[in-house]
Amino acid sequence: MFTMTIDNFRLVIITGMSGAGKSQVIRAMEDLGYFCVDNLPPMLIPKFAELCAQSGGKVSKIALVVDIRGGEFFDTLAQVLEGMEKQGHLYEILFLEASDATIIRRYKETRRRHPMAPHGRISEGINRERDRLEQIRGRATHIIDTSGLSTAELKGKITLLFAEERELERMTVTVVSFGFKYGMPLDADMVMDVRFLPNPFYVESLRRKSGQEAVVGEYIWKWPVTQQFMEKLAGLIDFLVPHYVKEGKSQLIIAIGCTGGLHRSVFIAEKMFEYLKAKGFKVNVEHRDIKHNVIE
Structure with missing residues (x-):
């Protein structure tokens, strides 16, 4: 060479x-x-x-x-x-x-x-x-x-x-929210299913809002199960990402899915984006199915 x-x-x-x-x-x-x-x-x-x-x-x-x-x-x-x-x-x-x-x-x-x-x-x-x-x-x-x-x-x-x-410092991490009803992202390296979290769809005032809006985020975050999940997810990411970097991976795609890709997956993807950004990673966030404005 x-x-x-x-x-x-x-x-x-x-x-x-x-x-x-x-x-x-x-x-x-x-x-x-x-x-x-x-x-x-x-x-x-x-x-x-x-x-x-x-x-x-x-x-x-x-x-x-x-x-x-x-x-x-x-x-x-x-x-x-x-x-x-x-x-x-x-x-x-x-x-x-x-x-x-x-x-x-x-x-x-x-x-x-x-x-x-x-x-x-x-x-x-x-x-x-x-x-x-x-x-x-x-x-x-x-x-x-x-x-x-x-x-x-x-x-x-x-x-x-x-x-x-x-x-040499960091690979690129992309966090993608999606709705299972539209299929999983084919290029995802990790897929997290958050359909077990409390669903804002069943709150009339939140039904047509997305997980990017503060009122929806406050509703999802107030439940202990959400906070426990984020704590465990952060621990998993802290363990896995350095190993992916060591392997020489140039891009990691983390997919977060709920039913329609409008509420829970969007909120958790934003939280994960904030967490990784604070860690110093080069990170992007995408909301694949929010454009559908689908009601879960």
């Missing part, structure tokens, strides 16, 4: 063994805000970088995958790196590799052909590729062996190497 910095412009080239996890790395880079391109010929890197650097700051972080799929074009990578060194550009190389056994297992699981042995044994392709990559590997300032790494662990390593300082 090659990194060039020019006036806050960063270019990253991802390279290494086939089957070592370059696809997972490029997805991790996308999560970090990098503009990603796969299988770009090395000779085009300087021109592409120049175009992006002249974008007026719109594209300041780029990740390009360059590997042996480029055929003869790949062999010009070393020459390109030398040219950039002569121009005074700083860079790093992060080389992704894995054991022969791991690469063979991954190729058998995906039933794909190795690019260096399309009609032969995978082991033969691995040996050819290691020989061909030896020069680039020798330039590496970082080498990651992905043999024993999970996807989350690999993402964590990439985050530590290439995320900006503020991106």
Whole structure:
């Protein structure tokens, strides 16, 4: 992986063994805000970088995958790196590799052909590729062996190497209120059912108001069961969120559901938003079904 910095412009080239996890790395880079391109010929890197650097700051972080799929074009990578060194550009190389056994297992699981042995044994392709990559590997300032790494662990390593300082601090948490009658949010990581809480629907003066209104919130909050639930939910969040951050998760979606998504779920979602915000998390709140103005 090659990194060039020019006036806050960063270019990253991802390279290494086939089957070592370059696809997972490029997805991790996308999560970090990098503009990603796969299988770009090395000779085009300087021109592409120049175009992006002249974008007026719109594209300041780029990740390009360059590997042996480029055929003869790949062999010009070393020459390109030398040219950039002569121009005074700083860079790093992060080389992704894995054991022969791991690469063979991954190729058998995906039933794909190795690019260096399309009609032969995978082991033969691995040996050819290691020989061909030896020069680039020798330039590496970082080498990651992905043999024993999970996807989350690999993402964590990439985050530590290439995320900006503020991106390392907190992931984004989105709290979504919804009504079960409209279905659960498909992208939710956690779902809390609050239909057991006292329902403002049965109070005539509150029936047509939402959980965002103070009078509705006062009604829901006055019941001991609500306060006990919030205390336990806060404890659960305090336990889980640091583990999600450690896993390298970039976004956590917490869904709070009641019958119609108008009263109880809205109020609890707002309370959870306030709690997480006070903790210093980057948090958003959305009320998916309040727009329906549905009466529970």
